[in-house]
Every structure is written in structure tokens, then in C-alpha cells.
Amino acid sequence: MTKELVKSIIDCVIPLQVIQSPEVASVLLKPERLKMLEFLREPDSATGIGRKMNLARQSVNYHLRDLEKHGLVRFVENRTKGNCVERVLQATARSYVVSPAALDRLGQDPETLRDRFSSAYLVQAAAAAIQEVTRARERAGEAGKPIATLTLEADIRFRSAEERASFAEELTASIAALVAKYHSDSAADGRTFRLLLGSYPKLSEPAGPAAATVNLE
Numbered sequence: 001m002t003k004e005l006v007k008s009i010i011d012c013v014i015p016l017q018v019i020q021s022p023e024v025a026s027v028l029l030k031p032e033r034l035k036m037l038e039f040l041r042e043p044d045s046a047t048g049i050g051r052k053m054n055l056a057r058q059s060v061n062y063h064l065r066d067l068e069k070h071g072l073v074r075f076v077e078n079r080t081k082g083n084c085v086e087r088v089l090q091a092t093a094r095s096y097v098v099s100p101a102a103l104d105r106l107g108q109d110p111e112t113l114r115d116r117f118s119s120a121y122l123v124q125a126a127a128a129a130i131q132e133v134t135r136a137r138e139r140a141g142e143a144g145k146p147i148a149t150l151t152l153e154a155d156i157r158f159r160s161a162e163e164r165a166s167f168a169e170e171l172t173a174s175i176a177a178l179v180a181k182y183h184s185d186s187a188a189d190g191r192t193f194r195l196l197l198g199s200y201p202k203l204s205e206p207a208g209p210a211a212a213t214v215n216l217e
Contacts, residue, residue: 017072017093018134025102033063033072037091043076045086064089072096072113099134100127123200129196148193155202171197 019025027033032053039052046060053060066091067073076088115121132150140147158164175197184190 014093016095016097018097018099018130019135020099020101020131020134020178021070021193024072025098027066027070028072028096029098030063036060037072037096040073040089040091041094043088043090045079045088052141082125097130099130101131101134113129119200122200125196126198129194133195156199168199169192 019028028037032055033051036049039049044052046057046064049055049064050057050060064073068075072092072094073089076090079086079088133147138145156167158167174211179195
């Protein structure tokens with residue numbers, strides 16, 4: 001395999017892969033496999049991974065075969081060392097996120113929750129957004145088109161609960177005014193976008209990756 005072809009394979013690594021299958025999620029969420037994916041940010045063989053993790057090559061091969069079977073790592077090249085030929089693999093993405101769809105019926109619909117000020121509603125709405133954006137990414141990819149999205153983030157320190165409530169009221173009124181200004185039911189060629197805004201207390205210390213989120217960077 002030429003160096004140019006190997007480079008093109010390595011360059012195919014995507015920034016984010018969303019896991020929607022319960023089977024693939026169960027394959028991914030095992031401590032030793034998460035560690036292997038971390039090491040496989042760069043191409044390596046079972047022998048190299050075994051050396052880094054102090055595991056037998058046969059054990060590493062078992063895990064890598066399962067990861068490759070489910071599309072979490074990909075073959076890069078065969079590398080000859082002495083009389084042996086090693087298969088070199090690489091993680092298919094820099095980060096992996098497990099979609100609520102992988103929970104099947106346990107992924108609750110936010111419409112079943114009534115309190116829009118509850119943390120449960122926010123979590124469920126964010127989960128639904130993951131599923132919808134994932135489907136939109138897939139359809140855009142199949143059509144060879146970009147997907148139009150917008151992400152806004154800001155930290156706000158309120159002086160009191162009263163000011164926080166006032167901010168929520170003003171923000172709601174401002175969003176309602178913008179929606180009324182730009183929304184058009186009669187736009188036959190228009191496209192509907194979903195706007196999701198949420199706020200929650202910022203943690204004093206950076207949060208580590210959640211159980212369902214694997215960031216390899």
C-alpha cells in the first residue's frame with residue numbers, strides 16, 4: 001500500500017460518530033475498548049496496543065476484531081515486521097457519542113414531560129436534538145450537501161434569582177418576537193428549522209466525559 005493511499009485512509013477519520021445501535025453501543029462502552037480507541041487516534045497494530053496496555057496480543061486482537069466488525073475502527077495497511085505481517089488499524093472518529101436512540105424504548109420523548117423548567121425536560125430535549133441532527137447529517141451526507149446549523153454558547157452570572165427569572169422572561173419575549181417576525185406558514189419553498197435554547201448551572205470544575213460520550217481528543 002502506498003504512502004499516499006494510507007494518508008487518504010487516515011484522512012477519512014471523521015470528527016464525530018454518533019452511535020444509534022444498541023448492539024454497537026454495547027461493543028463500544030467497555031473500559032478496555034475505550035482505551036484502545038484512545039490509542040488508535042493514530043494507526044497502530046494489536047502488538048503496539050498490547051504493549052501500551054500491557055495486554056496479550058491475542059486479547060487485543062479479540063477486541064479489535066469486534067470493534068472493526070461494528071465500524072468503530074478501520075483497516076489502514078498491512079505492515080511487515082521480520083517474518084510477521086501486522087494489520088494496522090485506526091479509530092473511525094475522534095469522538096463517539098451514543099444517541100438516545102440506542103436505548104430504544106428507554107429513550108423518553110420530551111413531549112411526555114410537562115415542566116419546561118425541569119432538568120429532566122432539558123436532558124430529554126437535548127437527547128431528541130442529538131437524534132434529529134444525526135438524521136439530518138446522514139441525509140445531507142447522502143445528498144452531498146452541507147447542513148445549516150447554528151450553535152450559541154454563553155456564560156451568565158446572575159446577581160439574584162429574581163434577575164435570573166427576569167432574564168428568562170425577557171429572553172422568552174425576544175425569541176417570541178423574532179419567531180413572529182421571521183416565521184412564514186405561506187413560504188412554499190421555505191425550510192423549517194428547530195430552535196432549542198436551554199440553560200443550566202455551570203459546574204465549578206470542568207465535567208469529565210459522560211458515560212455515553214467518548215471524546216478521544
